[in-house]
Amino acid sequence: MSAAIPVSKLPVYLDYAATTPVDRRVAERMIPFLTEVFGNPASSTHAFGWSAREAVEQSRAQVARLIGAQPGEIIWTSGATEGNNLAIKGAAHANRRGTTGHLITVATEHKAVLDTVRDLEREGFTATVLAPGPDGLVSAADVASAIRADTVLVSVMLVNNEIGVIQPIAQIGELCRARGVIFHCDAVQGAGKVAIDVEALQVDLLTITAHKMYGPKGIGALYVRQRPRVAVEAQIHGGGHERGMRSGTLPAHQIVGFGEAARIAALDMMDDNARIGALRHRLLEGLLSIDGLVVNGSLESRVPHNLNVSIALGEGASLAMSLERIAVSAGSACTSAAAEPSHVLRAIGLSDDLAHHSLRISIGRYTEPADIEVAIEAIKSAVAFARAAH
Numbered sequence: 524m525s526a527a528i529p530v531s532k533l534p535v536y537l538d539y540a541a542t543t544p545v546d547r548r549v550a551e552r553m554i555p556f557l558t559e560v561f562g563n564p565a566s567s568t569h570a571f572g573w574s575a576r577e578a579v580e581q582s583r584a585q586v587a588r589l590i591g592a593q594p595g596e597i598i599w600t601s602g603a604t605e606g607n608n609l610a611i612k613g614a615a616h617a618n619r620r621g622t623t624g625h626l627i628t629v630a631t632e633h634k635a636v637l638d639t640v641r642d643l644e645r646e647g648f649t650a651t652v653l654a655p656g657p658d659g660l661v662s663a664a665d666v667a668s669a670i671r672a673d674t675v676l677v678s679v680m681l682v683n684n685e686i687g688v689i690q691p692i693a694q695i696g697e698l699c700r701a702r703g704v705i706f707h708c709d710a711v712q713g714a715g716k717v718a719i720d721v722e723a724l725q726v727d728l729l730t731i732t733a734h735k736m737y738g739p740k741g742i743g744a745l746y747v748r749q750r751p752r753v754a755v756e757a758q759i760h761g762g763g764h765e766r767g768m769r770s771g772t773l774p775a776h777q778i779v780g781f782g783e784a785a786r787i788a789a790l791d792m793m794d795d796n797a798r799i800g801a802l803r804h805r806l807l808e809g810l811l812s813i814d815g816l817v818v819n820g821s822l823e824s825r826v827p828h829n830l831n832v833s834i835a836l837g838e839g840a841s842l843a844m845s846l847e848r849i850a851v852s853a854g855s856a857c858t859s860a861a862a863e864p865s866h867v868l869r870a871i872g873l874s875d876d877l878a879h880h881s882l883r884i885s886i887g888r889y890t891e892p893a894d895i896e897v898a899i900e901a902i903k904s905a906v907a908f909a910r911a912a913h
Contacts, residue, residue: 534846534847534849534850535850535894535897536850536889536890536894537849537850537851537885537894538850538851538883538885539885539887539888540684540712540735540829540852540885541852541885542734542740543738543888544889545737545738545780546784546787546888548783549739549783549784549787552780552783553739553779553780556578556776556779557776560578560775563575563772564579564772564773564775565762565773578775578779578782579773579778579779583599583778584782585782585786586744586781586782586785589714589715589719589785589789590710590714590720590721590729590731591722591723592746595749595766596721596746596747597744597745597746598744598745598746598769599742599773600745600769601741601742601743602732602741602743603730603732603743604635605743605758606730606744607633607636607639607678607709607730609758609768610678610745611626611639611640611643611676611678612643612758613757613768614675614676614707614728614753614756615643615675617754617755618675618676618705620672621673622647623647624648624676625649625650625651625673625674625675626640626643626648626649626677626678627650627670627674628650628651628652628678628679629652629653629655629678629679629680629690630652630653630654630866630870631655631659631680631683631686631866631867631871632679632680633680633684633711634866636678640652648675653666654870655870656871658688658820658821659683659686659819659820659821659867659871660821661679661690661691661695662694663694666695666698666699670702670704675704676704676705676707677699677705677706678706678707678709679692679695679707680708680711680712681708681709681713682710682713682717682826683712683820684711685819685868686820686825686829686831687712687825687826687829687831688820689713689717689826691824692726696724696725699725699727705727705728705753706725706727706728707726707728707729707730708726708728708729708730709729710729711730711731711735711743712735712826714732714788715736715785716736716796716826716827716828726746727753728745728746728747728748728753729745730745731743732744733777733780736784736785737788737888738780738781738784739777739780741774742774742780742781745769755768757770791888799828799886799887799888799890802886802890802892803828803829803830806884806886807830809896810830810832815834816832817832817833817834817877818831819832819833819871819881828886828887829883829886830884831868831881831882831883831884832881832882833873833877833881833882834880834882834906835876835877835880836880836909836910842902842905842909846901846905848901849897849898851884851885852883853865853879853881853882853883864879
């Protein structure tokens with residue numbers, strides 16, 4: 524295992540689902556593109572631009588290879604939120620039935636999907652938001668029952684960002700392809716953790732981002748199927764870059780980092796997953812002695828990197844905020860400032876009390892066995908202290 528850029532050991536970092544440290548190999552690959560190969564990739568009249576463009580296209584091929592796509596099907600974005608907006612709004616606008624159309628998604632999706640769908644509803648689109656089962660999963664049959672004659676797009680995430688469950692994307696993709704409905708998948712939490720083949724999954728649009736897989740923040744990619752071609756209307760205009768779907772100067776240094784992160788993920792994924800799975804097993808084993816602990820989401824259909832638990836503590840207690848020795852979250856980092864309990868945990872049937880007292884513990888490439896022992900001891904001590912105070 525390669526060394527990361529140094530991270531302080533206290534608090535122990537167990538919030539890899541929020542973001543990951545940049546792998547040192549990625550950082551070293553990026554540096555020349557900040558200071559030496561600094562040309563604009565769109566500059567076509569000199570070597571500075573040519574060199575930057577060559578690096579961008581090499582990275583495009585590396586990211587495509589990670590998900591089984593063709594390089595020409597990769598559109599660079601600023602990250603997952605823009606990618607989801609471009610996919611959902613772009614496809615809805617370009618493929619609407621009449622003046623509007625119908626959308627299908629799931630109540631446990633990331634806010635970048637749910638809020639985008641709500642915005643389209645304000646434009647006149649209609650939407651069905653499916654409720655998952657208590658295990659956090661939906662089925663192709665659930666989607667089939669919601670499809671209508673005017674359904675334009677279905678959006679279901681591969682791996683849930685809070686509870687880590689893996690949705691049956693291949694079955695949903697097969698259904699959507701048979702029904703002629705565009706299928707978008709937010710695979711941000713899956714890329715680098717599970718093997719992705721866009722052909723096997725039969726997805727038309729797929730969103731990923733670099734900073735969830737040991738790459739830099741501020742760069743993402745949207746897969747847009749070319750055969751059969753999927754029409755996507757641009758959301759950012761001003762130059763016609765990226766097949767006319769996303770204008771703007773390409774940040775070559777970030778793109779190069781993304782490409783290197785994708786290359787490393789393809790090589791290291793199996794070994795990383797085996798080691799991380801063993802750490803998650805030890806973590807769960809160590810926490811199961813806590814009275815009243817509930818594991819949220821399926822443990823069978825789940826990435827090894829995630830453990831989400833709830834522990835009833837009584838009104839006023841805040842478990843996540845009391846854990847000074849470990850860095851974990853109470854939900855998605857994108858919505859953690861909200862006072863409301865997690866919409867994901869509510870959607871799978873948890874009470875507000877249990878949802879308020881949840882922990883998302885996410886393990887990564889640089890987590891050590893000693894970190895897990897620190898986490899077990901810290902959580903047990905915090906629970907005992909909170910219960911004694913009540």
